[in-house]
Amino acid sequence: MIRLNLSLEERDILAATLECCIDDLKDEIRHTDRVEYREMLKHRLEVLSKVLESLHQKLPLAE
Numbered sequence: 001m002i003r004l005n006l007s008l009e010e011r012d013i014l015a016a017t018l019e020c021c022i023d024d025l026k027d028e029i030r031h032t033d034r035v036e037y038r039e040m041l042k043h044r045l046e047v048l049s050k051v052l053e054s055l056h057q058k059l060p061l062a063e
Contacts, residue, residue, distance in 0.1 A: 018051060018055070025045045025048070029042060
């Protein structure tokens with residue numbers, strides 16, 4: 001396991017970036033026809049969602 005020491009600002013920016021990536025991945029998954037590629041994207045979505053969830057669990061993100 002890797003631990004990161006982030007300031008609140010860094011954490012919020014990372015979370016916002018992950019949210020954008022997750023949205024893009026969902027769109028890409030909907031529009032791809034290749035099964036292997038879709039499965040890779042779904043796995044990536046799952047991993048990024050877990051990272052985002054762990055960021056949210058530490059402290060509520062700034063709104």
